[in-house]
Amino acid sequence: MSEQKAKFAELQTAIDKHKEEKGALMPVLQAAQGIFGCVPMDVQEYIAEALDTTLSEVYGVATFYSQFSLQPKGKYVIGVCMGTACYVRGAQKVLDRVEKELNAETGATTKDGQFTIQSTRCLGACGLAPVMMINDEVFGRLTEDEIPGILDKYKI
């Protein structure tokens, strides 16, 4: 079985589990996000057919909640905290620098598929403001000049 086929089989298992529930779309989309790392068009069409709903409905829910992404996320997901404390301590400059260094906008993934840039709500580390996370690693008390060095460690 190809990798893609195995993923759809896994999705079908999740659909079978939730199909009869009211509001099955949410848990099925969550499962799909977990399995595929995003919910691209073919996955959404598959879900619409399986749950006997419209693609518009699936797409509407998928774009309403920020936990779902339509494009695959990068190997490293960078989250720059835009909470109040981080913001007043210069988070915007940090974010701008990340965008500049990676040549990609917030919300987008770099062309090589390595990085996805996100701005996040409060990460709960206000004492370290401004803060950013790369996958599970936290970087605090950042200055924009530190950004290139940090990113270099993740670049291939």
Added chain:
Amino acid sequence: MEQMIPLTIDGVRVEVPQGTTVLEASRKAGVKIPTLCYLKDINQSGSCRMCVVDTGARAFQAACVLPVTKDMVVRTNTPDLREARRVLLELILSNHNKQCLSCIRSQNCELQKLCKDLGVEDGNDFAGVMNQYEIDDFSPSIVRDNSKCIVCRRCVAACDKVQEVGVIGATGRGFKTSIASPWNLHLSEMACINCGQCITVCPVGALHEKDDTSLVWQYLADPTKHVVVQPAPAVRAALGEEFGLPMGTSVTGKMAAALRRMGFDRVFDTDFAADLTIMEEATELVDRVTNGGVLPMITSCSPGWIKFCEHYYPEFIPNLSSCKSPHEMEGALVKSYYAEKMGLDPKDIVVVSVMPCTAKKYEAQRPELSNGGLPDVDVVITTRELARMIKEAGIEFTMLPDEGFDDLLGESTGAGVIFGATGGVMEAALRTAYTFITGNELEDVNFTAVRGVEGIKEATVKVGDLDVSVAVVSSTSMAAKLLDAVKAGEKNYTFIEVMGCPGGCVNGGGQPIVDASVRAKVDIRTERAKALYNEDQAKTLRKSHLNPEIKKIYDEFLGRPNSHKAHKLLHTKYTVRPKYEK
């Protein structure tokens, strides 16, 4: 028995059945609560909050989704409520393209009317960042301009619930919410059936038909073109509304007069072609029944339904009658029979159809609906576009005399007239099929069992020794329901009539737009259909095969129904289309 709930609205004591909303109850109290996203039977979501009322609860509540409770005291008109509604309007206006002067819905816009009624002046209280959108005008039928959209979701409900097409929805979140197709694809890239029901429910100018009026003016001004026009049956049942006449007024004679004054060289009538459709379709039905053809046979006049079938129920394509829709038949004959008679080169003829329908615009562009590289129909305008042209031309519509249609392709029977209402094609077909099968004339031509606006109607009709089992559905959601039952073997029919819009063409996507407050009180479908049934009743000839022009065209040109020539000019084929366009 239903339990009655007493309550007080603005000091008026009323009793309403349990489960009634405060909005519905308010009508009984003679109170009109302003609404914007509410549309009776279609959209009740409480999302615009315009109908807020004071029940003494902690916050104002939306009356359209608030069920009545015993002894509830409702106030609908206090200074605070009026201010709340004004603020809501200001907030909507802060992200609304306020170019009202050039807006297609100016003076027919529910938002504009509310602003006027509630005393909202310049609408700049919350001026700030506005969303920017591209106009989607790639569809030959429907244009979406989201800069006018107020995200009320009435179009979404019409598309999803009324039609079960569901190619649009709310996308994104918060301020960025917009009504769009998945991945912001153009409507033309979706399995949209072009029915235009979204347009007729839009309270503002966010949705409208693709305007082809300037193209028609251009042809009319071109001396090298011979421009022929044909209005559909349902147009005459609604055009008068655009000129202030009551709903259900038939304006056939004035419409013909107006078209002549606009400068058309010939004013024909699609009703003629409706009679012709019956000749071809009844013959096809008799042939299928007697020679073991695919049954049930399903009518093919409604282009919204046809595209729905091609996308969503392609397994029923063999069941579709091969007959082109009436205006396409008329167009094909204008460019052959009529051209020959008049000694005209078909290349110099322009056929303009006036239709109650936006899907007809798409249909006219189908490559298979042509002959020798020339499309059967060149331009389709809707009832609304015709009304705009009549106004633009300065024609005093209501003062016009009643005139008739031109000879050759203009005469019709009552059977042709009722094509515009759900059940009409079935009734017209039965009147003629009866004669084709039994050789006798039917005494009572009224098949009342197939009339009316119910979603699905069934009847068994005795035709000689045959019991013909028929079904009539309108709206594609009802068609889907019926086809599912046929597919599952639960239902068995010989002949099915499907019209894509609820109530049939009288309620088509190209018809005059009716304000939600009027829709709450009257059934558009019934009122407009009355105009057609009255016309049928008043006609001496009520069976298609008795139309003298029909007899003449078979004698002189086509030979007999379903002849080789008839097949070449009047029949078509269909295409399996994907549900999700790639």
